[in-house]
Amino acid sequence: MSSSTSTTHARTTASGTPHAVRPPTWDVRALLPGQWDAFYTAVLDAFHESEPAGATALWRRLAEPERCVAVRDGADLVGTAGIFSFRMSVPGGHLVPTAGVTMVGVRSTHRRRGILSDLMRHQLESLQRQGEPLAVLTASEAPIYERFGYGAAARQLSLDIQSRRISLRTPAEPAGAPPLTLALEDPYEALEITEEIYARQVPTRPGMLARAPGWEHLPLLDPPATRAGARPLECVVARIDGRPVGYARYTVSVAWSAANTAEGTVRVRDVEATDPRAYAALWRFLLDTDLTSRVVAPNRPVDDALLHLVSDVRRCAPTVLDSLYVRVVDAPIALTARSYAAPLDLVLDLEDALAPWNRGRWRLTGDASGAVCARTYDAPDLGLDAGALGSAYLGGTTLTELAAAGRVREHTPGALAAATTAFASPAAPWLPHGFCRSLLPRL
Template sequence: MSAHGATVPVELRTLVPEQWDAWYATLEEAFGGVAEAPEERALWRALTETGRSLAAWDGDEVVGTAGAFSFRLTVPGGSPVPAAGVTMVGVLPTHRRRGVLRSLMRRQLDDIRARGTEPLAVLTASEPTIYGRFGYGCAVERMSLSIDTTRVSLAAPEGTDAVRLRLVPPEKAADRCEELYAERVPLRPGMVARGPGWERLPLLDPESRRDGGSPLRCVVAEEDGRFCGYALYSVKPEWEAAGPSGTVRVRDVEARSPRAYAALWRFLAGIDLTSSVVAHSRPVDDPVLHLVSDVRRCHVSVRDLLHVRPVDVGAALSARAYAAPVDVVFEVEDAFCPWNTGRWRLTGDTGGAVCAPTRDAADLALSVRELGSAYLGGVSLAALAGAGRVRELRAGALERAATAFLSPVAPWLPHGF
C-alpha cells in the first residue's frame, strides 16, 4: 500500500536488532515526530524484546510497528499471571486506514496464542477508541489530583510524627525502593513485576520532560531505623504577585504502613514556596483521599489506564480467584479471535477456579471485551449490563457473577510501558 492509495504488499517481519533505529524512528514519527532524549531512547532500546517486535515494511521502508513485553501481571487473589504487554504500536501517517494496524494486531495475537503461556494481552492506549475492536476492554483507571495546599490540610494516624524523613539521591535509594515496590506488587491487581532493567524506568528523568521543574527528588521514610516508604517527586517553582505558587509533582509514593504513607504525603504538601501538589497516576481508591480535609479542593479526575484482552478465555478465567463462590456459564463472542467464541463454564471461589468449554445453557452473554474490562475486578459486570454490554439470560446470575468478580482493592498500574 502506498501513500497514494495504490495497493502494494506490506510485509510483516520480526524485528532484528540492527533494524531497531529505523523501527523506533517510525514509532516516533507516528507519535508526532518529536525525538526522545538519548537516555530515554537508550532505555527503551535495552528493554525492547526484538523477538516479540513486529515491523511492517512497504518496500525498504518501515511503515508500522508493534511490540510486546513479557510481563507477570497480578490478578485478583494475588497470583502473577503471564501477560503480553503490548507496546510501541504505531503506523506512519502516510499508511493510515490501509489495514496496517489490523494486520499487526492480527499477527501479534496469533503469535501470543502460539506461545501458549500468556492467557492475557494488556496495553495502555494513546486513544481508547482504537483497541476495542480488537477485543481490549478498559480494566484499570487512574486518578489524577491537584491538591490546593493553601486550603487543604492532611490528617495523620497516631504515631505519624515518629516517622523520620530523609532526602536521598534517587539513585542511592533505588534498591530499597525496588524492594518495597516488589512487596506491593502482589497486593493489588494490575501491578506488574519489574524484571531486570525495568528498575531504571522510575528514575528516568530527561531534562526535556521537566517543563521547568527540578530534577527528580526522593524522600525516604524510616520507622525505628527501618526503611518503610518513599516518594519520588519534583518541584516546579513559580511566583505570582502575591508570592510563591510552586507545584510539587508527585511521580510515586509507596509505604509499608499508614503512618509512613501519611508522613510522606504531609511532607509533599508542606514543601516551602509551593501551593499545590499534583499527581497524575494514582489508584482510584488511594488512601490520600481520606487524609485530606477537603476533597473538593483536590480537583480529582479519572481516566482509562490499562486495557485487558483475554487471549485464551478458559486459561484467563482459571488463573484468578473470585471474591465469592461462582458457577456461571458465559456465552462469549469474539470476532477477532474466534477460538474464544462459545460457551464457557466458570466455577471458582477465593481458592481458585476452573473454566472450560461447555454445552450447557448460558447464564450471561457478552463479548470478550467485557470480560477484559471485568477481569481485574475494578469494573463491575453489573455496570456493564446497565450499559447493555452484558445480557443476563438466567435470573440472578448477573448479581452473583458481578459480586464474585470484584476486587477488594482497585486495580492499578503505577507506570506505563
C-alpha cells in the same frame, strides 16, 4: 514470529462450524538483525515524538526486538508493533504472564488501509500460540483498541491539589509505637530500598507489573530537557524503627508572583507505603513543601487513601481517566489464573470476533482458593464479548455496570449479581507507570 501470510484463515467455532477470518492485506514480519534503529525511528515518527538520549538508551536496554514486528511498503517501514514480557498481578495476588503491547504505530501516509488490523491480528494469534493468556496496553486514543477485543480494565486518578487550602488527617499513633522518620535520599542510591517496597505492593493490587531487571530505572528517568524548570528528581524515604516502609519521588519547581509570593509546584511521580502512618506522613511532607502552593499527582489509584485523609477533597480537583486496557487472549487459562471473591459456578457464552479459540460456552467454577474453566454445552448464564470480559477481568469494572450498558446479557436470573460479587477485587486495579510510546514519565 512467522509472517501473517502463513496464518491459517479458516477457524472452527466451538460447535465445529467453520468460521472465516479476513485474510491479511499486508505482510507482517518479525524484525531482522540490524532493523531495530529503523523500527524505533518509525515508532517515534508515528507519535510525532523525539526523546532525550537518556530515555532512548533505556528503551534500547528494555526492548525485546525478537517480539517486534513490522509492515513494509516496498523499502519503507509503515507499521510497527512490539511486546514486553511482563508478569501482572491479578485478583488473588497471583502474577500472570502478560504481553505488554507497545510501539504500535502506522505511518500517517498509510492510515486506514488495514495495517493496524493486520498487526493486531498477527500479534493476537502469535500470543495464543506462545501460551500468553493476557495482553495489556495503554491507548493513545481511547476508541482504537476496543475493536480488537481490549476492554478498559483500570482507571487512574489525577489530582491537582491546592496544598495551602487543605489540611491532612493522620492515623492515630498507637501508644508505644516505634518512631517514624523521614529522610531525603538520593533516588539512585535508594533504589534497592524503593524497589523492595514496590515489590511488596504488587500482589496487593491488580494491574501492577512486577518489574523485571532494568525496569526499576523507568521511574528515575529525569532528563533536564523534560523538567520544565523543575529541580532534579528527589526522593524521601519513610522508616519505622529504622525499617524502610515507604517512599515518595517528586520534583519541585518554584515560581514567583508579581507580589513576590512563591507559588511553587510539587509534581509527584510515585508514592508507595506498606504502613498507613508512613503513607500519611509522606503526603504531609509533599503538601507542606516550602515555597509551594500546589501538588500535582497525575496517576494515583482511584481508591487512593489520600482522598480520605484530606480535609477538602474538592480542593484536590480529582479527575478519573482510562488507563490500562486488558485483552483476554486465552479465556480458560486467564479465568483460571485469578481467584474470586465469592463462590461461583456459571456458564459464560463468550463472543470473540478475532480469537475464535475463545468463542463459545465456558463453565467457570471457582472461589478464593482458585478456579477451573472448561468447555461446555450447557445453557449459558451470562453472555458477553471479549472486550467486556477484559474490562471485568481485574475487578475494577463490574459486570453489573457493563450489563447496564448492554455489554453483558443475563440468561439466568441472579447470575449477574452473583458473578459481579465474585469478580470483585478488594483493591481497585491500577497501573503505576506506562510502558507504551515514550518511556518518559508523563507528568
